[in-house]
Amino acid sequence: MNTDIVVFGGGIAGIEAATSLHRLGYNVIIIEKETFLGGHVTLWNKLFPNNKDANEIVQQVISSLNNNITIFLATESTKIINNHNNTYTIHLNNNKIIHTKAILIATGYDVFNAKLKEEYGYGIYDNVITSDELEHILKQNKRILTKQGKEPTRIGFVHCVGSRDRKVNNIYCSKVCCVTAVKQAIEIRQKLPFSEAYCFYMDLRMYGLNFEELYNDSQEKYGVTFIRGRLSEASENIEGKIIVKVEDTLLGRPLKMTMDLLVLMVGMVPSKGTSWLIKELELNFNSGNFVSSLDEHTKSNLTNKKGVFVAGTASSPKTIDDTLADSRSAVLFIHEYLKSF
């Protein structure tokens, strides 16, 4: 098969770029490892800061897809050859071989493996879950229950799990966790009005439009308590409740609290697909081990290999808005490149 561009990743970044490139008249192929399109966003419930249904965004993006775009679902590449004549040959695990002029990496992120923060007891203590898991519970509209089958009366949210943390070698900020914690704490308070919600944070990065308003609402309307301090450890008592130790850095005092449920706000790490493509295409890693851009200010979608572009969270953590904007930006770079042939 011959094509102008192969897009790795059928998440919102990949679809948005594929749609625009097709509108510009290029032949596009999308390769997606999952059996569905939409990526992580399909697994989310409501979006910050406006409580919009995540599904709406996914459907909006997917609905723009043209039938002439070839999509391989449940497919991965096994080998990519740089032919050094401005083309790449891509071998797929469905035995198909594609010759393309350009590649767009939109393989996104994986959620940080919270088991690596051993001191928080994820995977060991029954009532420690991740923000990702809470989002799935909320999406399925299931009851929020502890492992013991009771509605939790006190829920803690731990910010920056796997982000801004030298211990796990992830120094970068994942950008979405602070505001997600605020959003989820509000949802918890709405679903369980008798409960108490506590956010343990280092500092709150409410940089986006309406983020600060959401944060204010969480305190004023929903009574969410914010404690500035990083969790030092979590442990389980005989009732299966989670005891957390924190230093309240505003009061300058250590704090010990008992939680029914502890939610770890897991950050973003490069997806396995992203890491594989970096190695296979001999691209550069950036400081967070994502795809390194040629210039983070002016050539953010270009890589060190001619004809290879990057969009979305494959290059760094991003919100949905930033991901879609980055995809459109990548389209312009690709268009300029393909025009030169």
Place this chain on the structure above:
Amino acid sequence: MTKDNKQKIWASYQKEIADDNYYYARSCIRQNFFPAAEEMFIKILRKHLNKNIHDDAKHTTCTGIGYHSSIVPLETTMTVVARQFSLMNEVGCENFICSCVTSFGLYLEVLSTWKHFPETLSKTKNYLKEATGRTFTPPKNIVHASDIIYKYRFDLLPQLKYKLINNKTQEPLNVAEHVGCHYAKIFPESGIGGAEYPHVLSGIIEAWGGKIIDYPERRHCCGFGFRQYLIKANRSYSYTHSTKKFESMQPYNVDLILTNCPGCNYFLDRWQYVAAVTENKLFGKNNQAIPVLTFEEITALLLGYDPWKIGLQMHQIPVEPLLDKIGINYSKKDKYLGTKGPELPEILKY
């Protein structure tokens, strides 16, 4: 609590433990508090595991307690450590065992300092040469004594006369472990099971039939913490820390506290006595205190050694309730022989 993931963590923190020919560095304080612990370790290795271990009267303190109290400068500590290694070289050993957890952490810290700051190694070599005329080579393998018992726990199992099982109910005994902070909290990769869920003692407990009690304050300091105790004005901190641990383990009906550090064993034993005397607080089942033993003492006890021959009467907390549970026969009258007749306790009598 899910144990499978704990086992995965344990599996990811394993280390090399040499098979034989060890140089043994004793603890400064241990022989005064629990005199048979180190003697039993040597006996277990020689008699029960058929290993070669060199017990050297020439070695000194590692300076750990002085170092952590800012009394001994690092350069002095490194030179003293270098001398210990030189003594090890002298007898042809390459594998170093520390009896003390503070020492273990300190040796690792010194080795790590030499590795990352090679100029400190050169200086130390010079200081040692000038002071003693000696040279040295660092050990090929350095472990804590509890690592050895952990490594050979299944080899010792067939030799055990008793298990950590209640003789009457046949239920596993509830054993709370306390691993010394300096065992893995400074260098997690050097501790069996890592720093958060160390396996070095829990592995021994499990292998010998006991049930591990994962109490919330398991990771908390025993109460020694050097300055908490060594500075007299701070001693209430020491007591508070120990009590915090006891209160945390109280709901679990703990039958035994097992430790691998000289200071931890001492403080968890002695402060329980103080809590009983000053506040009338007891933290075990049926309003009893909880016996606190070292890993060597429990090994010796289960191997069938007489509790009074291995110095268990030196513990402030009586061990008889534990002996009764395990089903170990002992002579009440032999406990406090004394040189001038029996010296009987006035409090926590059994």
